[in-house]
Amino acid sequence: xxxxxxxxxxxxxxxxxxxxxxxxxxxxxSASAASPITSGTxxxxxxxxxxxxxxxxxxxxxxxxxxxxxxxxxxGASGSAKTAKNGSFFFKVSEAGAYTVELxxxxxxxxxxxxxxxxxxTVELSNITPAGFALNGHVKGSVNSGPAAVPYYQLxxxxxxxxxxxxxxxxxxxxxxxxxxxxxxxxxxxxSEQITLGGFLAYVFAVQLGINIIVSAILxxxxxxxxxxxxxxxxxxxxxxRGLGLxxxxxxxxxxxxxxxxxxxxxxxxxxxxxxxxxxxxxxxxDITPTxxxxxxxxxxxxxxxxxxxxxxxxxxxxxxxADNRALAAASGIDVERVxxxxxxxxxxxxxxxxxxxxxxxxxVYWLTGAQLLLLVFAAVTLGGIGTAFGALIGSLIIGVVANxxxxxxxxxxxxxxxLVILIVVLLVRPQGILGRKERVG
Amino acid sequence: MKLSTxxxxxxxxxxxxxxxxLLVAGCATTTPSxxxxxxxxxxxxxxACGSGEDSSSTFAxxxxxxxxxxxxxxxxxxxxxxxAALSDINAAGGVNGKKACIISQDSSDGDHKATGDSNIxxxxxxxxxxxxxxxxxxxxxxxxxxxxxxGTVVFSPAATDDALAGEAHFFRNVAPNASEGDALAKxxxxxxxxxxxxxxxxxxxxxxxxxxxxxxxxxxxxxxVVYGKAGQEFPSTETSFGTIVNNVLAAQPDVIAIxxxxxxxxxxxxxxxxxxxxxxxxxxxxxxxxxxxxxxxxDLTGAKGTQQGVDADKSFKAxxxxxxxxxxxxxxxxxxxxxxxxxxxxxxxxxxxxxxxAGKDDSASIEPFILPVTGTTGGTVCKSYADxxxxxxxxxxxxxxxxxxxxxxxxxxxxxxxxxxxxxEASGKNTAAKFLTGVKATIGK
Numbered sequence: 075x076x077x078x079x080x081x082x083x084x085x086x087x088x089x090x091x092x093x094x095x096x097x098x099x100x101x102x103x104s105a106s107a108a109s110p111i112t113s114g115t116x117x118x119x120x121x122x123x124x125x126x127x128x129x130x131x132x133x134x135x136x137x138x139x140x141x142x143x144x145x146x147x148x149x150g151a152s153g154s155a156k157t158a159k160n161g162s163f164f165f166k167v168s169e170a171g172a173y174t175v176e177l178x179x180x181x182x183x184x185x186x187x188x189x190x191x192x193x194x195x196t197v198e199l200s201n202i203t204p205a206g207f208a209l210n211g212h213v214k215g216s217v218n219s220g221p222a223a224v225p226y227y228q229l230x231x232x233x234x235x236x237x238x239x240x241x242x243x244x245x246x247x248x249x250x251x252x253x254x255x256x257x258x259x260x261x262x263x264x265x266s267e268q269i270t271l272g273g274f275l276a277y278v279f280a281v282q283l284g285i286n287i288i289v290s291a292i293l294x295x296x297x298x299x300x301x302x303x304x305x306x307x308x309x310x311x312x313x314x315x316r317g318l319g320l321x322x323x324x325x326x327x328x329x330x331x332x333x334x335x336x337x338x339x340x341x342x343x344x345x346x347x348x349x350x351x352x353x354x355x356x357x358x359x360x361d362i363t364p365t366x367x368x369x370x371x372x373x374x375x376x377x378x379x380x381x382x383x384x385x386x387x388x389x390x391x392x393x394x395x396x397a398d399n400r401a402l403a404a405a406s407g408i409d410v411e412r413v414x415x416x417x418x419x420x421x422x423x424x425x426x427x428x429x430x431x432x433x434x435x436x437x438x439v440y441w442l443t444g445a446q447l448l449l450l451v452f453a454a455v456t457l458g459g460i461g462t463a464f465g466a467l468i469g470s471l472i473i474g475v476v477a478n479x480x481x482x483x484x485x486x487x488x489x490x491x492x493x494l495v496i497l498i499v500v501l502l503v504r505p506q507g508i509l510g511r512k513e514r515v516g
Numbered sequence: 517m518k519l520s521t522x523x524x525x526x527x528x529x530x531x532x533x534x535x536x537x538l539l540v541a542g543c544a545t546t547t548p549s550x551x552x553x554x555x556x557x558x559x560x561x562x563x564a565c566g567s568g569e570d571s572s573s574t575f576a577x578x579x580x581x582x583x584x585x586x587x588x589x590x591x592x593x594x595x596x597x598x599x600a601a602l603s604d605i606n607a608a609g610g611v612n613g614k615k616a617c618i619i620s621q622d623s624s625d626g627d628h629k630a631t632g633d634s635n636i637x638x639x640x641x642x643x644x645x646x647x648x649x650x651x652x653x654x655x656x657x658x659x660x661x662x663x664x665x666x667g668t669v670v671f672s673p674a675a676t677d678d679a680l681a682g683e684a685h686f687f688r689n690v691a692p693n694a695s696e697g698d699a700l701a702k703x704x705x706x707x708x709x710x711x712x713x714x715x716x717x718x719x720x721x722x723x724x725x726x727x728x729x730x731x732x733x734x735x736x737x738x739x740x741v742v743y744g745k746a747g748q749e750f751p752s753t754e755t756s757f758g759t760i761v762n763n764v765l766a767a768q769p770d771v772i773a774i775x776x777x778x779x780x781x782x783x784x785x786x787x788x789x790x791x792x793x794x795x796x797x798x799x800x801x802x803x804x805x806x807x808x809x810x811x812x813x814x815d816l817t818g819a820k821g822t823q824q825g826v827d828a829d830k831s832f833k834a835x836x837x838x839x840x841x842x843x844x845x846x847x848x849x850x851x852x853x854x855x856x857x858x859x860x861x862x863x864x865x866x867x868x869x870x871x872x873x874a875g876k877d878d879s880a881s882i883e884p885f886i887l888p889v890t891g892t893t894g895g896t897v898c899k900s901y902a903d904x905x906x907x908x909x910x911x912x913x914x915x916x917x918x919x920x921x922x923x924x925x926x927x928x929x930x931x932x933x934x935x936x937x938x939x940x941e942a943s944g945k946n947t948a949a950k951f952l953t954g955v956k957a958t959i960g961k
Binding site for chain 1: 957
């Protein structure tokens with residue numbers, strides 16, 4: 075079967091040569107017909123031949139067409155051709171060994187000069203051998219289309235803005251985690267799967283069902299909030315009533331987290347599922363996509379709403395009372411179970427929103443998206459002060475910015491570790507976290 | 517079993533969350549699969565090995581493929597290759613007069629070592645004749661310490677880490693990374709002489725090994741690596757690529773090579789948003805696929821990539837597709853991904869022929885015959901299990917099986933002596949749209 079592929083390839087290559095020759099595209103000036111060297115616009119190597127190929131480019135990496143290339147085989151056979159419009163040349167040769175490849179400087183257009191005009195390369199059969207020329211100078215009208223030079227300060231700023239973006243997305247999840255901890259004392263390891271669930275639901279609504287992304291986001295928040303309600307009603311509430319210790323509860327959350335991860339994988343496989351559909355260019359002062367700006371704005375507004383609701387509304391005050399002293403809150407007539415249930419609903423809804431935005435900004439969601447963020451969210455919450463909403467926001471921003479800016483100095487691989495190092499340092503100095511109050515610890 | 521109240525509640529709670537997840541899935545899995553007509557009658561799949569069916573009496577093939585994890589998108593073609601091979605074997609009368617059976621376990625990926633570690637133990641306990649898999653080099657490194665003391669043959673269709681050469685009881689019919697990194701470097705230098713290359717590589721045995729060979733071949737050919745050198749890998753669990761893209765572009769590469777698995781679907785939109793031209797990207801292996809349905813991917817026309825293994829011919833692809841659709845795919849076909857399908861098929865056939873020559877089904881008996889079957893000592897060429905078996909039954913001991921993977925005989929390092937690396941060019945968002953040339957790599961010892 076390979077044989078047939080090769081034969082097909084050879085026929086195609088031959089056809090291309092014939093057609094190209096007829097159209098006069100190829101200025102092949104190959105020697106005699108017996109020459110084992112043929113030039114063309116492409117080359118397929120096989121058992122009996124190798125490809126000697128390359129490009130002639132100027133110092134802007136743009137192609138230089140019409141440059142004359144001559145190759146000479148070890149046995150003295152030679153062939154020559156002019157580079158095509160895209161600057162490339164291909165020689166199909168049937169002899170292995172050392173070839174010389176010569177660039178005719180006289181054939182070059184004005185503005186470019188060869189760095190070297192002769193190359194010696196070793197050709198193997200059934201293989202390709204590159205032998206191109208990068209010239210000095212550039213042809214008139216050639217502009218550099220490669221990535222522009224990035225001054226260091228600009229890179230620093232770019233990484234800072236990436237950090238800000240990551241921080242704000244983390245904060246949405248972190249506030250929920252912090253509120254749950256504040257009101258119930260539970261470290262919810264399954265919070266990360268609420269993020270993943272949010273992302274997957276957004277994929278289903280926005281991409282599969284084609285619903286407008288804003289409507290989708292609202293539906294996702296509603297559904298993830300519902301999952302929080304169900305969880306508290308069916309799992310956490312009853313377990314609290316049974317007086318289960320926090321350690322046992324935490325183990326349940328870890329188990330739930332793993333179970334949900336594998337449920338996601340069972341349902342979706344390991345693929346990345348996109349939520350956005352169009353390619354957007356980075357723009358504006360932060361050098362991020364328009365969607366990323368919107369996501370940041372949504373995040374800031376929602377965080378502000380939650381923060382002010384905690385301070386100024388009845389429910390918010392009740393929540394803080396429960397967080398401060400549950401027994402006292404209950405004694406003063408606050409329905410603690412109701413408050414906790416609402417905290418679960420809000421927290422999971424926020425995590426769902428976080429998942430939507432994270433998937434929108436980062437090109438998609440897969441079964442472990444939340445799991446990757448879990449430690450960062452925990453670090454953010456602990457850093458900011460467990461149980462405080464604004465602390466979670468500040469902690470998230472610090473973790474996001476430090477992690478992303480650390481890549482300026484240390485390997486990419488370690489960037490999330492830096493967030494955790496900061497965590498340890500801050501906790502050594504200020505055990506209650508940045509905004510946490512002293513009496514809560516110990 | 518009667519559940520106490522809280523336990524029942526937990527179950528109900530889990531069920532509630534699962535219900536939401538199922539709602540998600542209900543929508544997710546309704547995507548209609550492309551229909552490809554398979555006219556040829558598909559052989560039924562080999563049965564799973566029953567109790568008592570092990571290598572002492574039956575050709576019990578252990579299948580250890582990444583059914584879950586970040587590599588699971590590459591499982592279907594390998595599952596189809598293994599399955600189609602066993603079907604062909606059983607259609608030709610089985611091995612040593614008895615139908616072959618399969619014991620399948622999930623290898624998962626290198627990030628889920630616990631899954632692979634416990635599954636390989638379960639697989640070994642079932643006493644397979646030999647194991648086909650894993651696909652990941654990292655997982656292979658993890659499991660060899662478990663399989664080697666038992667003498668069980670492990671035959672990988674896809675583990676390409678150079679360092680696996682010469683491992684005891686380990687065979688592979690895929691070219692090690694060195695050959696692919698070299699082919700990719702030559703293609704890059706063809707397109708941009710003296711290229712400055714940025715490499716986005718994830719931190720994994722496979723990724724680092726391939727990066728190293730790509731880097732050394734580039735540097736030998738006058739190119740250079742401006743980003744992605746040792747210490748500039750990204751974590752294999754990364755989900756946010758903005759900072760990584762900023763860093764690679766700040767190095768001003770002429771072209772960017774992406775050495776990653778699933779992460780590629782998130783890298784491409786990030787590169788596109790930053791304005792890097794899709795035509796200047798290079799892909800390898802598993803990420804050389806069709807991104808038409810992936811959101812936010814820039815036009816990739818002109819991008820190129822390499823893939824180990826031969827571009828299998830249409831009839832073999834159709835056989836794999838038909839088998840997968842009728843069996844494990846439950847109506848879904850392979851979706852145009854055939855990576856390591858031919859290699860998986862040939863691994864099974866090679867092992868079964870070795871068992872036929874040995875006249876026994878256990879690893880210790882099979883192992884000495886593996887190299888001869890691949891043609892290491894020459895012999896009469898045969899191209900299918902049925903034909904080779906006829907030769908064996910007719911008394912020919914020196915057979916040389918040449919299957920769809922088109923590799924050369926295995927060498928004494930248990931690597932193929934020659935293997936093909938295909939070079940492809942992208943059109944639109946399909947990176948494997950056009951086959952440019954196959955490069956036959958000779959693998960040193």
